[in-house]
């Protein structure tokens with residue numbers, strides 16, 4: 001019944017950004033397997049590949065297609081999607097769960113943000129959505145859905161989020177412009193703004209523990225969110241259930257963002 005509602009069975013969905021089993025992207029991949037999707041992975045570093053292969057074995061999916069993709073490189077991004085396109089034909093969905101900034105640009109005063117650090121955070125965390133959509137577009141011939149991962153720091157000033165907040169603001173704006181542009185091809189583009197979750201990327205945010213405590217105290221649900229809660233809403237946004245929604249940022253944050 002649920003499978004019929006979602007219409008994700010046998011759909012080719014590319015998941016970018018699994019570094020380990022804590023990654024938000026891994027939570028999403030597990031759910032996608034559960035609903036019968038054909039999940040294709042991209043990874044950047046060799047050590048992520050090894051972990052991913054092990055995780056896939058443990059999850060009973062050792063045959064999943066895995067392709068190398070460094071989003072800082074147009075050539076790498078294009079080669080990855082050309083390879084995926086050649087192997088599966090049509091791409092129906094993409095989970096863009098990738099971001100990076102230099103540690104010093106999160107630890108130093110915002111005033112000290114360097115030109116290079118700013119450009120690098122934007123390139124990896126915001127432009128990569130555009131380059132990914134461009135590389136995948138020739139294979140999204142049946143329409144589809146692209147979902148990216150954002151954070152409240154895009155809209156509000158959060159201590160220690162600095163240059164990444166500016167990159168997330170650009171990511172959300174890029175998401176809207178993409179949605180407006182490729183809606184004519186029946187491709188939807190949305191962002192999930194996830195609450196704070198303890199992952200590898202989160203380790204880079206200096207005040208992360210304080211953030212977790214503050215959310216517990218302040219959020220309407222009086223708790224933090226879990227990987228599977230973000231995964232479930234991402235599945236909705238990839239599925240037939242959300243077919244009328246594009247260009248939106250959807251908060252999965254126990255309601256924290258509504259509080260003053």
Ligand SMILES: NC(=O)c1ccc[n+]([C@@H]2O[C@H](COP(=O)([O-])OP(=O)(O)OC[C@H]3O[C@@H](n4cnc5c(N)ncnc54)[C@H](O)[C@@H]3O)[C@@H](O)[C@H]2O)c1
Pocket residue numbers: 016017018019020022023024025043044045048069070071072096097098099100124149150151152193194195196197198199200201202
């Ligand atoms: N953890 C949180 O609290 C939280 C909250 C909201 C949004 N997010 C966002 O969720 C997404 C996933 O992060 P996560 O928390 O799961 O951490 P994570 O460290 O598990 O995932 C980040 C991924 O980005 C990948 N990446 C970085 N640079 C790359 C490059 N040049 N090419 C290809 N891949 C690259 C890493 O390999 C890694 O797999 C990020 O966009 C992050 O900003 C995280």
